[in-house]
Amino acid sequence: MQPPFTVSLEARDIACERGGRLLFEGLNFALEPGEALLVSGPNGAGKTSLLRQLAGLLPLEAGQLSAPGAEAGTPVAELCHYVGHLNAVKSAFTVRENLAFWADFAGDGTIDAALAAFRLDALAEISAGLLSAGQRRKLALSRLFAAPRPIWLLDEPSVSLDTASVKRLDAAIRDHLKAGGIAIVSTHVPLKTKFAHELTLGLERAA
Amino acid sequence: MSAALALLVRDVKLAWREGGAIGVALGFYLVVVAITPFGLGPDLNLLARVAPGMLWVALLLAALLSADRIFHNDYEDGTLDVLTTGPLPLPVLAAVKSLAHWITTGVPLALLAPVLGLLLNLPLDAMPLLVLAMLAGTPAVSFIAAIGASLTLGLRRSGLLLALLVLPLYVPVLIFGVSTASAAMVGPGSPWPPFLMLCALSLASIVLAPLAAAAALRTALR
Numbered sequence: 001m002q003p004p005f006t007v008s009l010e011a012r013d014i015a016c017e018r019g020g021r022l023l024f025e026g027l028n029f030a031l032e033p034g035e036a037l038l039v040s041g042p043n044g045a046g047k048t049s050l051l052r053q054l055a056g057l058l059p060l061e062a063g064q065l066s067a068p069g070a071e072a073g074t075p076v077a078e079l080c081h082y083v084g085h086l087n088a089v090k091s092a093f094t095v096r097e098n099l100a101f102w103a104d105f106a107g108d109g110t111i112d113a114a115l116a117a118f119r120l121d122a123l124a125e126i127s128a129g130l131l132s133a134g135q136r137r138k139l140a141l142s143r144l145f146a147a148p149r150p151i152w153l154l155d156e157p158s159v160s161l162d163t164a165s166v167k168r169l170d171a172a173i174r175d176h177l178k179a180g181g182i183a184i185v186s187t188h189v190p191l192k193t194k195f196a197h198e199l200t201l202g203l204e205r206a207a
Numbered sequence: 208m209s210a211a212l213a214l215l216v217r218d219v220k221l222a223w224r225e226g227g228a229i230g231v232a233l234g235f236y237l238v239v240v241a242i243t244p245f246g247l248g249p250d251l252n253l254l255a256r257v258a259p260g261m262l263w264v265a266l267l268l269a270a271l272l273s274a275d276r277i278f279h280n281d282y283e284d285g286t287l288d289v290l291t292t293g294p295l296p297l298p299v300l301a302a303v304k305s306l307a308h309w310i311t312t313g314v315p316l317a318l319l320a321p322v323l324g325l326l327l328n329l330p331l332d333a334m335p336l337l338v339l340a341m342l343a344g345t346p347a348v349s350f351i352a353a354i355g356a357s358l359t360l361g362l363r364r365s366g367l368l369l370a371l372l373v374l375p376l377y378v379p380v381l382i383f384g385v386s387t388a389s390a391a392m393v394g395p396g397s398p399w400p401p402f403l404m405l406c407a408l409s410l411a412s413i414v415l416a417p418l419a420a421a422a423a424l425r426t427a428l429r
Contacts, residue, residue, distance in 0.1 A: 090286070092224040092225045101213060105290075143289070
């Protein structure tokens with residue numbers, strides 16, 4: 001069992017612009033260890049853009065992000081696990097090799113927990129190119145366990161998962177929160193996880 | 208295992224596993240060099256004189272064939288997103304991936320060159336220096352190719368544009384690479400000054416190209 005996370009996440013006044021169009025501005029939220037944020041809103045409201053900003057993939061148009069409690073000088077992006085629409089799964093590798101790379105790259109190299117998290121152990125030696133869409137998704141989500149990081153950014157994590165796997169995902173998020181982690185989830189599927197905060201984007205345009 | 212080493216091993220393994228990269232580059236190299244005598248005629252002296260230049264030009268083209276793989280596959284399946292949130296700064300990431308390209312493309316091409324030299328009547332005593340010059344010059348080829356690969360990321364049919372962007376940048380490598388081999392064959396003068404220039408070009412590209420590639424990657428990921 002790893003020591004509990006102690007990192008919080010604070011966003012002040014952040015704004016996002018895509019292709020000359022302002023998606024949102026003046027966005028504020030603060031998450032303590034163990035809290036989750038649900039990001040919702042209609043298609044095109046900027047949910048993915050927000051998560052990509054938090055992961056450091058998109059620049060902040062305005063405002064700032066900080067992670068009190070983290071080691072000084074660590075960029076927020078390095079505290080985050082980002083699971084986006086694309087699964088980042090290499091078809092030429094087996095399931096085990098896919099996870100082993102992420103564990104070597106960002107973690108301590110152990111993958112047993114990651115294989116067990118979504119019951120992929122039975123598929124470990126199978127080429128990832130043979131996996132179904134749902135299994136690929138599970139492999140992408142297993143990355144969360146290949147290297148412990150305090151902040152999870154999940155963009156529509158339940159896409160193409162079966163009911164049992166959605167439950168497992170739900171439980172995984174709850175365990176992560178219990179360990180002091182932070183989860184920011186954008187989803188249209190109701191999860192049992194208790195979200196301490198909710199953020200709805202794109203309200204002004206819908207109105 | 209450190210993150211950089213893990214990435215290097217993965218890239219080399221992928222290039223091997225996914226096929227296409229090494230085999231196609233070597234095959235292309237072989238074919239281009241093999242058809243040259245048909246175009247120039249069977250004049251052995253002429254072939255020997257153009258051999259270093261032909262081998263270098265064909266090597267550059269063959270290396271460019273696989274250059275868009277440096278970043279393209281990882282960009283398409285979302286791996287690049289995840290890699291950038293990893294522990295490596297973006298320039299280091301670009302450098303490691305360029306190094307993997309050199310190992311899987313530059314080194315095999317350089318080692319194949321003497322065999323193809325036989326087809327062009329390249330004198331045997333010029334071969335060691337030709338291979339040495341190619342091993343010293345191909346890092347520049349891979350690292351500069353990474354700039355083009357990152358600039359054309361996300362474009363359709365990016366391979367052609369990449370060649371257009373990058374080939375002019377290879378002129379210095381080509382000049383010093385060919386003059387090393389020519390000096391070894393016919394003189395005058397020592398082959399070492401152009402060889403050292405080649406080394407300098409490679410060292411400069413290893414330092415500078417990843418910075419340029421990283422800047423282009425930042426834009427591509429937006």
